[in-house]
Amino acid sequence: MASVHEQSRAVAAMPGPRGLPLLGSIHEIDLKAFHQILEDWAEQYGKLYRFHMGPRAIVVTSDAETIKRMFRERPDLFRRTRRLANAVSELRFNGLFSAEGEDWRRQRKMVAMALNTAHLKPFFPKLRVTTERLLARWDRAAAEGSVVDLCRDLMRFTVDVTTQLAFGIDVNTIETDGPVIQQKLDKVFPILNSRVNAPFPYWRYLRLPKDRDLDRALVDIEAKVNEMIADVRRRMAADPSLYQAPTNFLEAIIAAKETEGVEFSDADIFGNVCTLLLAGEDTTANTIAWAVNYFIEYPQHFARARAEVDALLGAARLPQEIEQTAALPFIEAFYNETMRLKPVAPLNAMEPLEDIELDGYRIPKGTIIMMLTRRIAMDDARFGHAAEFDPDRWLKSEAERGCPHDTTAFVPFGSGPRFCPGRNLALLEIRTVLATLCRNFDVSLADSGRAVEELLAFTMMPKNLQVRLKKRPS
Numbered sequence: 039m040a041s042v043h044e045q046s047r048a049v050a051a052m053p054g055p056r057g058l059p060l061l062g063s064i065h066e067i068d069l070k071a072f073h074q075i076l077e078d079w080a081e082q083y084g085k086l087y088r089f090h091m092g093p094r095a096i097v098v099t100s101d102a103e104t105i106k107r108m109f110r111e112r113p114d115l116f117r118r119t120r121r122l123a124n125a126v127s128e129l130r131f132n133g134l135f136s137a138e139g140e141d142w143r144r145q146r147k148m149v150a151m152a153l154n155t156a157h158l159k160p161f162f163p164k165l166r167v168t169t170e171r172l173l174a175r176w177d178r179a180a181a182e183g184s185v186v187d188l189c190r191d192l193m194r195f196t197v198d199v200t201t202q203l204a205f206g207i208d209v210n211t212i213e214t215d216g217p218v219i220q221q222k223l224d225k226v227f228p229i230l231n232s233r234v235n236a237p238f239p240y241w242r243y244l245r246l247p248k249d250r251d252l253d254r255a256l257v258d259i260e261a262k263v264n265e266m267i268a269d270v271r272r273r274m275a276a277d278p279s280l281y282q283a284p285t286n287f288l289e290a291i292i293a294a295k296e297t298e299g300v301e302f303s304d305a306d307i308f309g310n311v312c313t314l315l316l317a318g319e320d321t322t323a324n325t326i327a328w329a330v331n332y333f334i335e336y337p338q339h340f341a342r343a344r345a346e347v348d349a350l351l352g353a354a355r356l357p358q359e360i361e362q363t364a365a366l367p368f369i370e371a372f373y374n375e376t377m378r379l380k381p382v383a384p385l386n387a388m389e390p391l392e393d394i395e396l397d398g399y400r401i402p403k404g405t406i407i408m409m410l411t412r413r414i415a416m417d418d419a420r421f422g423h424a425a426e427f428d429p430d431r432w433l434k435s436e437a438e439r440g441c442p443h444d445t446t447a448f449v450p451f452g453s454g455p456r457f458c459p460g461r462n463l464a465l466l467e468i469r470t471v472l473a474t475l476c477r478n479f480d481v482s483l484a485d486s487g488r489a490v491e492e493l494l495a496f497t498m499m500p501k502n503l504q505v506r507l508k509k510r511p512s
C-alpha cells in the first residue's frame with residue numbers, strides 16, 4: 039500500500055454519486071441489492087469512487103491489485119469494519135469472523151485446525167449419512183410432486199453437517215418436522231446486513247417488529263447452543279481422554295480452556311459455536327442453490343455433469359468414498375464458474391488501521407472501504423468473455439482458449455491470512471450434493487414465470503428458487 043504523500047487528494051475529490059446534503063445517497067440504496075448498486079456505480083465512476091451514507095464517506099474499489107493487497111495485509115494494516123464488530127457483539131456472536139489482532143490469531147489457529155482437510159476423510163461417512171437423509175427428503179418431495187424450497191432444504195443440510203463436524207452433535211434438522219435451529223439462524227443475517235450498513239443505530243433506541251423477531255430467535259438460538267455446549271461438556275466428563283485427544287472443534291476449545299490455561303472464555307466458546315453455525319450455513323447452501331439454478335438454465339451442462347457422475351458411481355445413488363468426490367472435473371469446473379458469477383460474498387468491507395494512499399487519494403484510517411470482489415472476476419482482462427457462463431474455461435488452458443484466465447482475481451473465499459477456513463468442507467459438501475442431485479433427479483423451476491433474482495442478506499442468495507424434482511427411472 040503506497041505511503042501517504044503531501045500532495046495526495048482527499049476522499050471528497052473522488053468521483054462518485056452526488057447524493058443529498060446530510061443524507062448522502064441513502065435514498066438510492068436498497069440494502070437487498072447493495073452489491074448491484076455499487077457494481078453499477080463502478081461502471082459509471084470507475085475502479086475507485088466514494089459515496090455517502092449519511093454524512094460518512096465510504097470508499098469503493100474494484101481494482102484487483104488493491105483488493106489482493108488489502109486481503110493480504112491483515113490483521114496489521116486492515117481490519118474488518120468496526121460496525122461489523124459492534125453489530126456482531128450486540129448479538130453476542132463474537133468469534134473468529136469479527137475478532138482482530140492477537141485475539142484473532144489465537145482463535146484462528148483453533149478454528150483452522152478443526153476444519154483442516156485431515157479431518158474430512160474420517161468425517162466422510164457421517165457426511166454420507168446426512169446426504170442420504172437429504173436424498174430421502176427429496177425422494178419424498180418428488181413422489182408427492184411438492185415444491186421444494188431449495189435454499190431452505192440445503193440450509194438444513196449445511197447446519198447438520200457443520201454441527202456434526204465441528205461439535206460432534208447430530209442435530210438432524212433434515213428429518214425434523216417443526217421449528218429447527220436453522221429457521222432461527224435464518225433471522226440473523228438479514229438483520230446483520232441492515233445493521234452493519236445502517237447510517238444510524240436506531241435499534242438501540244427503538245425495537246421494530248423485525249428486531250423483536252430477532253430477539254425472540256436469539257433466545258432460542260442461545261438455548262440450543264448452550265444445550266449443545268453442555269452435552270459436549272458431559273461427554274468429556276464421562277470420557278476424560280477427550281481432553282488430551284479432542285475429536286472436534288468444540289471439544290478442542292473446551293479442552294484448551296480447561297487444561298492448557300489458554301485464554302478462552304465461555305463467551306468465546308459460545309461466540310465461536312454461533313460463528314461456525316452461521317458461517318457454514320447460508321454460504322454453502324446458497325452456493326449449491328446457485329449451481330442448481332445454472333443446471334436448470336443450461337440443460338446441456340446438466341447432461342454433461344450427469345454423465346460424469348453416472349460413469350463414476352455405477353449403481354450407487356450417491357458418492358460412497360471421499361475420493362469419488364474428488365474425481366468430478368466437470369462438476370468442479372461448473373461450481374467454480376457458478377462462484378465466479380454468483381459468489382455468495384460479492385463484496386467485502388474493511389478499514390485501514392492507519393492512513394493509506396490509494397491511487398493518489400489519502401484514505402484516513404477508519405474509513406470503510408468496500409471491495410467489489412465479484413466485479414474483478416467479471417473483468418474481460420482477467421477472464422476472457424467474462425460475462426458468459428462457461429465451465430470449460432476452468433478445463434482448458436489460456437492458450438487453448440486464446441483468452442485470459444487469471445485465477446488470482448477469483449476470490450469467492452477471500453484470500454490472505456483470513457481466507458475462509460471452511461473452504462475445503464464447503465467444497466466437499468458442494469461436490470457431494472451436486473453429484474447426488476444429478477444422479478437422482480431432473481430439476482425444474484416450480485414457477486417458470488418468476489425470475490430468480492439476487493438478494494443480499496449478508497450473503498447473496500437466489501430469491502424465488504422454488505423447484506420441482508422428478509426422480510430418474512432407476
Ligand code: HEM
Nearest residue numbers: 135317318321322325383450451452453456457458460464
Ligand atoms: C461456499 C461456501 C463458503 C464461502 C463462499 C465462504 C466465503 C467466505 C469469505 C469470503 C470469507 C472472508 C474471507 C476473508 O476475509 O479473506 C469467509 C470467512 C470465514 N468463513 Fe467461510 N465461506 C464458505 C463456507 C464456510 C464454512 C463451511 C465454514 C465453517 C463451517 C466457514 C467459516 C468461515 C469463518 C470462521 C470465516 C472467518 C475467518 C477469519 O476471519 O479468519 N465458511 N468465508
